[in-house]
Amino acid sequence: MKIVKTIIILFFFAGLVFSSEFTNQIKNYPAYWIGNQKYISLQTIIKALNIQSWGRIEDRIFLEYQGRVLKGSIGSSEFYVDDKMENLGSSIKQVEKEIFIPVEPFDRIISSITPAAVSTSSAQSSKQPSAVDQSSKQVIRESNLDRDFVIIIDPGHGGKDNGAVGNYGLKEKDVNLDISLRLKNYLVSQLKKVSNIKVKMTRENDIFISLDERVEIAKKEKADIFFCVHTNSSKLNRWNADGFETYYPSRKSEISFVPKPDIDESVEIETTGETVFQIVSDLNTTSVIEESRILAETVQEKLAERLICPDRGAKAANFYVLKYSPMISVLVEVGFICNPNIEANLRDPEVRQAISETLGKAIIQYLKSRQIIG
Ligand SMILES: [Zn+2]
Known part of the structure; x- marks a missing residue:
């Protein structure tokens, strides 16, 4: 240049x-x-x-x-x-x-x-129409639902599974957990007047949980939204890969056998899934997929306002946690830990806080747009 x-x-x-x-x-x-x-x-x-x-x-x-x-x-x-x-x-x-x-x-x-x-x-x-988000200053009214609405945040990887590791040693599992904990705190503080919205997590410390266990937790808690937080990595473009992206399910299925516990979320299972996992039936979940897409696009929109790096878009994928969770589900990749500049940024607690608040604002905007909260 x-x-x-x-x-x-x-x-x-x-x-x-x-x-x-x-x-x-x-x-x-x-x-x-x-x-x-x-x-x-x-x-x-x-x-x-x-x-x-x-x-x-x-x-x-x-x-x-x-x-x-x-x-x-x-x-x-x-x-x-x-x-x-x-x-x-x-x-x-x-x-x-x-x-x-x-x-x-x-x-x-x-x-x-x-x-x-x-x-x-x-x-x-x-x-003024501006990118400065005003949502945190608005009063969030009581929920319009007469039942609990459960959001489960799922920090990817953990324990023996580091996820991706940056060139200078930062581990994805730690970034995912810290951002997820901050996201939970942000949502709890913003939604404290809304008594029937519950924010839970699949893990709150550095432990290993398999993908099927994560889905089981979401099912057991009767989650309405399953929100998976990950950090990206690229094998081909390790030094320059950049940007954020959010996945939503391309379809939803039930399974009769759980997969091997060490399957990576980044492995699309479309090619092997049909026989290995004995899919019983595709769930009739067009609206859940559509809602997941809307939430994924809201996440991308808010991140694009806040982060100075490329918007890689909302994309459909068959990641295990998206496909086999019966509720609205998205998986956000907040940045490329393999890029040394991004790795340095992701070490910064202020950057993690900013990302968490942006994810929180996206969830709140989604809840408002669906009139779940006023
Ligand atoms: Zn990951």
Whole structure:
């Protein structure tokens, strides 16, 4: 890429040049020269300003800071604070997967921002179509169901089964478990006013559970949603594979014999399944598959707003846990642990928390869209 060649990475202490509060906050982060303009990455801004809400849709980025919504676009120097346009002088750039913002104009804009009064900020935000998710601020009303609605979170792998392992030793089973526990906590806190929605897990510590045991747990708990959390790996493209994807069942079946316990969820069983597993009958579950697809697409939509990496889409697959679980079921692959950059990100508790909250928001959006909660 041409632009990459023109970048000189320069670690500098911005405090020596000028010293607003913002420059003090970013002085220990790297800055970059692109042409004759000094840039910092969006990730640095998010960390330095402790920004909790941000997102990206295609070329547009959104940040929520001091109750204000900041918006910009890659390739444009126009920058908006709420609806007031400011000019950055130089355009926002994307290099590889990172987004870069010109430091000094951004500092000037940030320094001039005063916190929005609470009432105005929520009114302004709710009027604007933006990627900043407002669902956590809305009151979630009591469930519309007169029975318990059970969500089971299934952290993939565990115990003797590490799942995929990153080049620097991070194990998929640990990432899956941590994200799942955070997801459970997030859902419980968001749904605490909804007494009949129960959030459970197939495992809450580092133990091995076979795939058929996972499905049995979901059946025994009478789960309405079976939500499997995994981390991806690619044999062919170990260093560069990137993106997130969510699977839903292509069909549902009952079985009369359980499979070997060490079967991997990533092995599609269509080719061998018919004889090996003695399928009794395909379940009449068109609507369950359709609901699973809608949930998978909602998960992808929310992750695409939050993560700066490729959206690989919602896909149908015959993974064991999807095919033999009779309820709505999805399996999300949150990122490629085999890619060293992603492995480093997945070690970061803040990244795991952000992923978990995004998955939680997707589930809540799904529950609202099906009028399960108000
Ligand atoms: Zn896995």
